[in-house]
Amino acid sequence: MCGIVGYIGSQQAVPLLTEGLTRLEHRGYDSAGLAVLGTTGLKVAKRAGRVRDLSEALPKRFAGKVGVGHTRWATHGPANDVNAHPHTDAKGLVAVVHNGIIDNAAALRQRLSDEGVELASDTDSEVVAHLVARSEADTLEGKVSDALSAVEGTYGLAVLHVDFPDRLVVARNGSPLIVGVGEREMYVASDLAAIVRHTTTVAHLDDGEIATVTASGFTTYRLDLTRTARDATTLDIDPAEYDAGEHESFMRKEMHEQPHAAERVLRGRLDERFGTAHLGGLNMDARETRAIRRVKILGCGSAYYVGQMGAALLEELARIPADAEAASEFRYRNPIIEPDTLYVAVSQSGETIDTLLAVQEVRRKGGRVIGLVNVVGSAIARECDGGIYLHAGPEVAVASTKALTNMFLGFALLALQLGRVRDLSIADGRRLIAGLQRLPEQIEQVLAQEDQLAELAGRLAGAESLFFVGRVRGFPVAREGAQKFKEISYRHAEAYQTSELKHGPLALISPEVPTVAIVPDDELAERNVAALHEIAARRGPLVVLTHEGVDLGGLPDGAAERVVVPRNERELDPILLVVPLQLLAYHAALALGHDIDKPRNLAKSVTVE
Numbered sequence: 001m002c003g004i005v006g007y008i009g010s011q012q013a014v015p016l017l018t019e020g021l022t023r024l025e026h027r028g029y030d031s032a033g034l035a036v037l038g039t040t041g042l043k044v045a046k047r048a049g050r051v052r053d054l055s056e057a058l059p060k061r062f063a064g065k066v067g068v069g070h071t072r073w074a075t076h077g078p079a080n081d082v083n084a085h086p087h088t089d090a091k092g093l094v095a096v097v098h099n100g101i102i103d104n105a106a107a108l109r110q111r112l113s114d115e116g117v118e119l120a121s122d123t124d125s126e127v128v129a130h131l132v133a134r135s136e137a138d139t140l141e142g143k144v145s146d147a148l149s150a151v152e153g154t155y156g157l158a159v160l161h162v163d164f165p166d167r168l169v170v171a172r173n174g175s176p177l178i179v180g181v182g183e184r185e186m187y188v189a190s191d192l193a194a195i196v197r198h199t200t201t202v203a204h205l206d207d208g209e210i211a212t213v214t215a216s217g218f219t220t221y222r223l224d225l226t227r228t229a230r231d232a233t234t235l236d237i238d239p240a241e242y243d244a245g246e247h248e249s250f251m252r253k254e255m256h257e258q259p260h261a262a263e264r265v266l267r268g269r270l271d272e273r274f275g276t277a278h279l280g281g282l283n284m285d286a287r288e289t290r291a292i293r294r295v296k297i298l299g300c301g302s303a304y305y306v307g308q309m310g311a312a313l314l315e316e317l318a319r320i321p322a323d324a325e326a327a328s329e330f331r332y333r334n335p336i337i338e339p340d341t342l343y344v345a346v347s348q349s350g351e352t353i354d355t356l357l358a359v360q361e362v363r364r365k366g367g368r369v370i371g372l373v374n375v376v377g378s379a380i381a382r383e384c385d386g387g388i389y390l391h392a393g394p395e396v397a398v399a400s401t402k403a404l405t406n407m408f409l410g411f412a413l414l415a416l417q418l419g420r421v422r423d424l425s426i427a428d429g430r431r432l433i434a435g436l437q438r439l440p441e442q443i444e445q446v447l448a449q450e451d452q453l454a455e456l457a458g459r460l461a462g463a464e465s466l467f468f469v470g471r472v473r474g475f476p477v478a479r480e481g482a483q484k485f486k487e488i489s490y491r492h493a494e495a496y497q498t499s500e501l502k503h504g505p506l507a508l509i510s511p512e513v514p515t516v517a518i519v520p521d522d523e524l525a526e527r528n529v530a531a532l533h534e535i536a537a538r539r540g541p542l543v544v545l546t547h548e549g550v551d552l553g554g555l556p557d558g559a560a561e562r563v564v565v566p567r568n569e570r571e572l573d574p575i576l577l578v579v580p581l582q583l584l585a586y587h588a589a590l591a592l593g594h595d596i597d598k599p600r601n602l603a604k605s606v607t608v609e
């Protein structure tokens with residue numbers, strides 16, 4: 001949510017900053033802005049809309065070799081030109097870009113206006129520019145340190161000052177900030193994606209750190225300006241991973257990367273000899289693992305729904321009571337934290353503030369939390385007692401696909417390991433390992449059904465409202481399917497337990513309201529089919545995701561479209577049912593002409609409560 005990029009060196013900053021912003025745009029895309037220090041002082045350009053709107057509207061002679069840029073997802077105040085970052089002080093000496101939330105912004109705004117400062121915007125961030133400008137410290141890092149000593153909240157920020165044209169000062173508290181080292185040039189960014197084409201030698205700031213960045217290097221400090229030791233390391237990353245390549249969108253690319261991503265999360269973690277998984281990162285020995293009496297999974301959005309799939313896996317394989325809860329709700333009900341409960345935080349970005357705060361609540365009360373996280377070194381990963389990295393590679397599209405698949409596999413590995421120190425037999429362990437090993441190939445088979453799914457999606461896209469239904473293992477699949485559909489197609493898609501349809505929503509079924517039904521070949525297949533008949537009897541159009549051999553019980557001709565997915569072990573089937581739902585959502589959004597990677601009103605990483 002919101003992206004920052006900065007440059008200092010011998011090149012013109014504007015093209016580099018604009019390119020960086022474009023690559024960060026998935027994080028927030030309702031407004032964008034740039035500030036540069038050139039021969040004639042500080043220049044700022046910002047406006048509501050996309051980065052390309054900003055680029056097209058840049059004034060002539062907008063140039064400089066030092067600059068910062070920002071792409072925004074509005075929190076305080078609407079998305080308009082004034083609220084866009086960078087923010088400046090009244091004299092135009094200082095420019096600030098900020099990610100995060102300043103909790104005491106109202107008090108600081110009041111204090112500044114009592115002192116005669118006119119605030120131009122509705123934002124919390126603007127106060128930082130005024131506070132830096134008003135500081136009497138004689139260095140820029142001193143001014144930033146002064147300003148931040150008054151600030152409560154989270155920030156990743158970058159500051160320019162006309163009196164200090166040889167430097168950028170950046171700071172981090174809760175919102176990521178990295179410094180990138182180039183050849184006589186330096187970068188700063190909130191996300192590696194912004195700068196990865198120019199350098200992969202980076203230093204990650206810690207919370208409570210400030211850095212001064214000049215063209216030749218960087219120095220890090222604590223907030224009180226005592227020095228910290230922080231070196232840059234060169235990451236083993238292929239910059240091409242951050243490009244969509246031949247794909248027309250990141251979502252499509254990421255869906256098609258799933259077979260490989262799935263192989264990566266499993267690699268080196270399966271032990272066929274003992275029919276178990278090895279998850280060294282959990283930091284728990286067999287005795288501690290056995291002592292777990294309950295598992296509580298916390299995540300938001302798709303991570304919450306896959307958490308429900310994970311809870312089912314844990315209950316089935318390890319026979320441990322498990323449930324998932326929206327991390328955004330958890331902390332507000334004063335949860336009871338028990339010592340023999342294992343808490344599991346699930347997050348692609350590792351930044352989602354609701355999930356992070358839930359983790360902090362658990363740890364504050366002495367609970368043990370592990371993370372299922374994709375972004376290495378992210379805030380949630382660092383906050384947890386241990387965890388499983390998902391190795392899905394960078395995920396750019398707002399709608400999560402490959403990360404979600406790897407979350408499911410992460411849960412399967414966890415369930416296997418917890419199960420095998422309990423009652424799961426070695427034979428069952430090996431059965432599941434064989435199933436996991438088949439999955440990448442089977443995901444490939446589902447992806448090969450894209451044409452059929454695209455055709456169906458084209459028809460579903462015409463409906464204003466749809467149901468996604470499933471039971472038990474299939475219900476979180478339906479929830480995830482509805483989520484994907486609504487977030488990128490903007491159609492009303494509601495998930496329901498198939499069993500509950502007759503208790504209310506059946507009233508809405510009509511030829512205009514299609515239902516996508518999850519009907520795996522499991523112990524509930526017959527009951528699911530009975531519900532399909534109830535829908536068909538009300539002339540509700542049906543798309544049935546099912547396995548070969550499931551008897552749909554003579555539904556009338558044309559009443560249902562059948563999508564057959566490959567069969568794995570029952571416990572692992574849910575993920576193979578999720579993949580066609582991704583394709584349905586994707587092709588519906590495509591048919592409707594939407595911006596698939598950047599759906600309206602959403603952002604990839606939600607770093608505000």
Ligand code: G6P
Pocket residue numbers: 300301302303346347348349350351352355398399400602603604605606
């Ligand atoms: C946002 C995104 C969702 C995502 C959720 C959790 O709401 O739009 O697609 O599932 O955040 O993100 P996380 O990074 O914690 O998995």
